[in-house]
Amino acid sequence: MSGVRVRSMRVNDIDPALALINDYAAEDRMLERTRDFLVDRIKDFQVAESPDGFLGCVALAALTPDLAEIRSLAVRRDAGGRGVGRMLVDSAVGEARRLGLKRVFALTLVPEFFERCGFTLVSLGRLPEKSAAECPICPKRGRCDEHAMLLHLDGTRPQRLRPEEPVGYTKLVELRS
Numbered sequence: 001m002s003g004v005r006v007r008s009m010r011v012n013d014i015d016p017a018l019a020l021i022n023d024y025a026a027e028d029r030m031l032e033r034t035r036d037f038l039v040d041r042i043k044d045f046q047v048a049e050s051p052d053g054f055l056g057c058v059a060l061a062a063l064t065p066d067l068a069e070i071r072s073l074a075v076r077r078d079a080g081g082r083g084v085g086r087m088l089v090d091s092a093v094g095e096a097r098r099l100g101l102k103r104v105f106a107l108t109l110v111p112e113f114f115e116r117c118g119f120t121l122v123s124l125g126r127l128p129e130k131s132a133a134e135c136p137i138c139p140k141r142g143r144c145d146e147h148a149m150l151l152h153l154d155g156t157r158p159q160r161l162r163p164e165e166p167v168g169y170t171k172l173v174e175l176r177s
């Protein structure tokens, strides 16, 4: 898409980003966010814009000195399918590199999109930093339908999900019990 650029979020972007995220959240396609969350995390966020205005957003949250999560990725419906989502992910990954992080992951309902961005489908069990801290308190606990997608920034390929491995945290717990 021509004339699109990705830049750091500013306070004026908070309202359009919040509206977009929560519009998709109402369809259960991503997690709902509050204005306080965006204000608090504004430095994590980047936005895509064209000369006509806001197109989408993404956040990169560092969870450990080694691992970061891509969150709140959303592209306006009327801008979809033209590479804006990939631009946002590439920019978040670039930020992770700049920070010296080694791995970036996303929990998502659209694993095919992240595959197209170079990520590999893995078991959530391979991301204990995430699952141990947040899965037990997640509103989707017991009905997790998200896929864990992982990118190694050193160019190595993560171990792809094997047929015998559980996809998510719920199934891990079920297997153990």
Ligand SMILES: CC(C)(COP(=O)(O)OP(=O)(O)OC[C@H]1O[C@@H](n2cnc3c(N)ncnc32)[C@H](O)[C@@H]1OP(=O)(O)O)[C@@H](O)C(=O)NCCC(=O)NCCS
Pocket: 024, 029, 030, 072, 073, 074, 075, 076, 079, 080, 081, 082, 083, 084, 085, 086, 087, 106, 107, 108, 109, 110, 112, 113, 114, 116, 117
């Ligand atoms: C998922 C989303 C961010 C994709 O944004 P987009 O700008 O339409 O994606 P792009 O045009 O950059 O697509 C990049 C590639 O992924 C593919 N792709 C995009 N969405 C896809 C989907 N839902 N399923 C499969 N492939 C998809 C594109 O065909 C393209 O493939 P290519 O490499 O052959 O060109 C956007 O549809 C969205 O905001 N969805 C709702 C919210 C959401 O699901 N967010 C993710 C939360 S983790």
